[in-house]
Amino acid sequence: xxxxxxTREEPGILRLTRGGALSTLxxxxxxxxxxxxxxxxxxxxxxxxxxxxxxxLVSIATTxxxxxxxxxxxxxTLALGIVFGVSFLADSASEFLLAAAxxxxxxxRLGRTALILFYAGGFLLAVALVAYGDARVPxxxxxxxxxxxxSGVIGFALRVAxxxxxxxEEQLAExxxxxxxxxxxxxxxxxxxxxxxxxxxLTVISLHVQMLDDAEMSRRSQEAIGAAAKKAMxxxxxxxxxxxxxxxxxxxxxxxxxxxxxxxxxxxxxxxxHVVRRDGDLRDERLPRIAEIIFARIVRESATNxxxxxxxxxxxxxxxxxDQAAELTVSSPLPTxxxxxxxxxxxGLNRMAERVVGASGEFSAGAVDGRWxxxxxLPIT
Numbered sequence: 001x002x003x004x005x006x007t008r009e010e011p012g013i014l015r016l017t018r019g020g021a022l023s024t025l026x027x028x029x030x031x032x033x034x035x036x037x038x039x040x041x042x043x044x045x046x047x048x049x050x051x052x053x054x055x056x057l058v059s060i061a062t063t064x065x066x067x068x069x070x071x072x073x074x075x076x077t078l079a080l081g082i083v084f085g086v087s088f089l090a091d092s093a094s095e096f097l098l099a100a101a102x103x104x105x106x107x108x109r110l111g112r113t114a115l116i117l118f119y120a121g122g123f124l125l126a127v128a129l130v131a132y133g134d135a136r137v138p139x140x141x142x143x144x145x146x147x148x149x150x151s152g153v154i155g156f157a158l159r160v161a162x163x164x165x166x167x168x169e170e171q172l173a174e175x176x177x178x179x180x181x182x183x184x185x186x187x188x189x190x191x192x193x194x195x196x197x198x199x200x201x202l203t204v205i206s207l208h209v210q211m212l213d214d215a216e217m218s219r220r221s222q223e224a225i226g227a228a229a230k231k232a233m234x235x236x237x238x239x240x241x242x243x244x245x246x247x248x249x250x251x252x253x254x255x256x257x258x259x260x261x262x263x264x265x266x267x268x269x270x271x272x273x274h275v276v277r278r279d280g281d282l283r284d285e286r287l288p289r290i291a292e293i294i295f296a297r298i299v300r301e302s303a304t305n306x307x308x309x310x311x312x313x314x315x316x317x318x319x320x321x322x323d324q325a326a327e328l329t330v331s332s333p334l335p336t337x338x339x340x341x342x343x344x345x346x347x348g349l350n351r352m353a354e355r356v357v358g359a360s361g362e363f364s365a366g367a368v369d370g371r372w373x374x375x376x377x378l379p380i381t
Contacts, residue, residue, distance in 0.1 A: 022110070023162065027070055037063045055095075058087050062099045066106065073110040077103075077119055084126055097130055101148035105155030123148060203304045204228040204268055224271045258282050261296035262317055265303035269315045272307055274332075280319030287319075287326050291378045294355050295319070295328045301348045302330040302374050310372065311335040327377040334372055352376070 022030070041060045062083050068076035080103060087096040100123055107119045131141050205228045212218050259282040266276045287295075299317065306315055313333035320327045349365050352374070356363035361378035 022070060026158075030066060030070065034063055034066050058083065059095065061086070062096055066099075066103065069103075069106045069110060073107060074115060077107060077111075077115060077122075081122060097127060097144045098147065100126060101144045102151050104148040105151035108152040108155030109159050110155075202228075202232065203307050205232075220271055224268070258287070258292045258296045258299065258319075261299040265299050265306075265317070268303055268307060273312065274306070274310065275314045277314055277316045278318075279316070280321070282319055284319070284321045284326075286321050286323070286380060288378075288380060290359060291326050291380070294359055294361075294378065295326075295376065297355060298328060298352050298374065298376050299330065301352050305348060305372075305374075306330070306332045309335050321380070323380065325377055325379050327375065329373060329375045331368075331371045331373040334367060334370055349374075 038060050041056050041063070044056055062080070065076055065079045065083055068079055080100060084096055084100065104119065104123065107116055111119065127141055127144055205225050209221075209225065212221055262278065262282055266278065269276050310332035311334055315333075316329070316331045318329045318331075320329075352365070353363045356376045356378065359378055361376060363376050365374045366372070
């Protein structure tokens with residue numbers, strides 16, 4: 001930006017920081033003008049139009065100094081001061097003032113506050129010296145001041161306009177980055193929802209497909225497959241509608257009811273031949289809503305893993321709640337043989353850990369005394 005807060009004791013005073021670099025159009029325009037003026041002075045020397053050689057050389061040097069503003073406004077201003085001193089020797093100081101007045105626009109366009117103040121003081125001093133040394137000049141001093149003022153205003157206007165354009169470009173770039181991050185976040189969210197719901201139901205279907213050859217389990221497996229397929233379609237519809245509407249529909253939002261999640265998981269465990277043991281009050285009023293939602297998700301993801309990997313035996317689901325924290329534990333027997341037919345994305349544990357840690361809780365999963373145990377502890381505040 002062209003403006004910045006003062007770092008001194010007066011925090012309300014605005015100061016000009018260094019102006020932005022010249023645009024390509026500005027550089028081309030300056031170089032074209034400089035080249036044209038130098039060419040005119042050079043032709044005047046070659047053709048001998050009557051202009052004094054030293055005066056023409058000083059004029060060429062003055063014009064060439066403007067090219068330094070493309071590199072450094074400080075160096076260009078200092079060089080302009082040196083040329084002003086030489087102009088006295090060539091008796092062309094008054095012509096120099098015209099160039100210096102035009103240069104005020106370059107200083108306002110590119111310089112800091114210190115350089116602008118220095119240039120203004122130097123310009124006024126130069127005007128005073130020229131007026132003092134040449135009695136004909138005082139009448140034209142006002143013209144030089146007007147030219148310098150107009151040039152300075154134009155330079156400042158360009159500075160403000162280009163700075164605003166630069167800020168707008170930065171804001172647009174930041175907005176585009178935020179939109180890109182939002183799209184990526186939405187994609188990750190959709191992928192997570194599909195993993196948590198669809199993958200679970202497909203696991204149930206895959207498990208019961210293997211039981212269709214068992215005459216005793218065939219009918220129960222067919223019913224489980226049908227129910228899982230319907231739930232998978234319902235969940236898929238929910239995710240699609242949620243993504244399309246940029247928000248959940250009030251009638252279709254999953255509630256995250258822990259008791260309902262445990263009931264559904266228990267039914268799936270029993271259908272797969274497991275005995276289920278449930279401990280604790282799943283509807284304990286001390287359990288915060290966010291904890292209930294997270295625990296419900298953990299029960300569903302744990303159910304997916306149990307159906308994939310657990311060996312024969314009892315599956316335990318336990319909820320302990322006190323005044324400080326709530327802890328959910330899901331345990332199952334370790335498998336005696338790996339079920340290689342059921343594929344795994346290996347993202348379930350990571351997602352469970354992310355949810356718990358994101359809520360300032362503690363998460364653990366691993367083999368304990370021959371059983372696979374998943375434990376999630378959340379604070380109650």
